[in-house]
Amino acid sequence: MPETKDNKRYLYIENLGCAKNQVDAEVMSRSLEKDGWILTEDASEADLIIVNTCGFIESAREQSIDTFFELRDVNPKAKIIVSGCLAQRYGEELSEQLPEADGVFGNRDLKQINGFVDNLDRQRLLVPEYPDPDSEIYDRDHLFNYPGSAYLKISEGCNHRCGFCAIPLIRGSLRSRKMDAVLDEARTLAKKGIREINLIAQDLAAYGTDWDGKSRFLELLQKITEIDGDFRVRLLYIHPDAFPLELLDMIKANSRILPYFDIPIQHASARLLRPMKRMGDSTIYTDLVSKIRKVLPECVIRTTIMLGFPGETEEDFNQVYDFVKANRFNWMGSFVYSREEGTYAYDLTDEKTHEALSKVAAKRQKKLERLQEKITAECLQQFVGKEYDVLIEELIEGEDLAIGRIWAQAPEVDGLTVVMGRGMVPGNVYRCGITKVNGVDLEAVRI
Numbered sequence: 001m002p003e004t005k006d007n008k009r010y011l012y013i014e015n016l017g018c019a020k021n022q023v024d025a026e027v028m029s030r031s032l033e034k035d036g037w038i039l040t041e042d043a044s045e046a047d048l049i050i051v052n053t054c055g056f057i058e059s060a061r062e063q064s065i066d067t068f069f070e071l072r073d074v075n076p077k078a079k080i081i082v083s084g085c086l087a088q089r090y091g092e093e094l095s096e097q098l099p100e101a102d103g104v105f106g107n108r109d110l111k112q113i114n115g116f117v118d119n120l121d122r123q124r125l126l127v128p129e130y131p132d133p134d135s136e137i138y139d140r141d142h143l144f145n146y147p148g149s150a151y152l153k154i155s156e157g158c159n160h161r162c163g164f165c166a167i168p169l170i171r172g173s174l175r176s177r178k179m180d181a182v183l184d185e186a187r188t189l190a191k192k193g194i195r196e197i198n199l200i201a202q203d204l205a206a207y208g209t210d211w212d213g214k215s216r217f218l219e220l221l222q223k224i225t226e227i228d229g230d231f232r233v234r235l236l237y238i239h240p241d242a243f244p245l246e247l248l249d250m251i252k253a254n255s256r257i258l259p260y261f262d263i264p265i266q267h268a269s270a271r272l273l274r275p276m277k278r279m280g281d282s283t284i285y286t287d288l289v290s291k292i293r294k295v296l297p298e299c300v301i302r303t304t305i306m307l308g309f310p311g312e313t314e315e316d317f318n319q320v321y322d323f324v325k326a327n328r329f330n331w332m333g334s335f336v337y338s339r340e341e342g343t344y345a346y347d348l349t350d351e352k353t354h355e356a357l358s359k360v361a362a363k364r365q366k367k368l369e370r371l372q373e374k375i376t377a378e379c380l381q382q383f384v385g386k387e388y389d390v391l392i393e394e395l396i397e398g399e400d401l402a403i404g405r406i407w408a409q410a411p412e413v414d415g416l417t418v419v420m421g422r423g424m425v426p427g428n429v430y431r432c433g434i435t436k437v438n439g440v441d442l443e444a445v446r447i
């Protein structure tokens with residue numbers, strides 16, 4: 001693309017979806033910055049807009065397209081590229097059916113973004129295949145992360161084939177990054193003063209199993225914790241059917257790893273879990289939660305529950321409701337099943353039945369979320385009256401208040417801690433006394 005305006009070229013990236021997408025957005029922006037692009041937070045002044053879409057479920061796809069059109073309206077002159085999971089999965093359709101887009105770029109070889117941008121006038125669609133995994137370079141500057149916190153992606157894709165999930169279709173089979181590359185990135189983050197490294201993957205514990213069937217996750221984790229620096233490590237997403245119990249003693253002995261678990265259990269009814277291609281049931285998953293809490297009583301557990309999977313009955317729902325009630329997860333996300341082409345579960349129902357069940361599931365979801373809000377608020381009481389380090393994310397303008405997180409609150413998905421006090425700087429950590437629970441958030445005073 002030619003140089004514009006003051007001979008500077010401005011780039012705006014809108015990221016949607018999960019933390020893995022966020023890392024991809026960071027990689028693309030870093031790559032383009034090396035070519036002279038300047039990142040702006042104002043879409044209206046951009047020469048190039050990238051909408052990094054999510055294609056996980058129907059509602060995420062709708063949000064991605066809505067965002068695209070909003071940005072198109074905000075800045076009709078900019079070149080606009082649709083990237084990310086939606087572009088990867090539906091590249092050709094998007095290219096044909098979305099003439100308002102100047103380009104459609106898949107997410108399997110992000111290094112090609114520079115050439116794609118330079119060639120936009122000649123090529124509108126590029127859905128590259130994966131490069132040789134050893135050639136992968138993750139050059140990022142953590143531009144979209146919260147101050148003091150970074151995501152570190154240790155693998156791409158997934159070898160599980162959960163019956164409902166389109167992610168392996170979009171991101172492909174598991175490809176673990178080389179251990180040295182992950183450790184180098186962790187060292188860079190530590191040197192930059194990052195206080196919280198959030199490890200991400202579709203299933204952290206599967207790290208390395210694509211090499212010879214053996215997980216190298218604990219080895220990698222141990223090595224990360226040996227890196228110099230003042231940081232802690234958070235583990236995001238471990239598949240419940242392959243949870244490495246040795247991890248518990250490791251965390252107990254290593255204060256650098258936060259006793260925070262994100263285990264997307266999805267359901268408690270074995271009748272539904274089997275076609276989901278998941279091995280557990282209410283008893284097995286309750287047992288896992290008990291084992292974790294037995295070794296690490298102060299731990300925090302987050303889970304995700306899916307409602308409206310084909311065939312879900314009131315009885316199945318009652319089972320998962322009771323399961324959530326009994327296990328008292330600190331945090332829970334929920335979503336309504338989305339019928340995804342190409343997945344095993346797609347043919348388990350037809351569109352009419354699916355739509356009818358989705359409506360019921362949305363009501364069930366509200367009921368489950370009401371329960372969870374109460375549980376979360378009760379669980380948060382364990383922090384009141386105690387002192388914690390709070391990582392500050394932002395200051396509230398004009399007030400002596402800042403927003404941050406204690407270790408029990410993961411970025412983006414959990415509640416926050418509102419801190420009363422002066423002179424705080426985003427990205428720094430301050431010792432605070434927790435004074436009360438407010439909804440799913442905490443309130444604190446700087447000490």
Ligand code: SF4
Pocket residue numbers: 158159160161162165166167168202203239
């Ligand atoms: S573990 Fe299952 S739900 Fe998660 S990405 Fe892999 S296939 Fe999808």
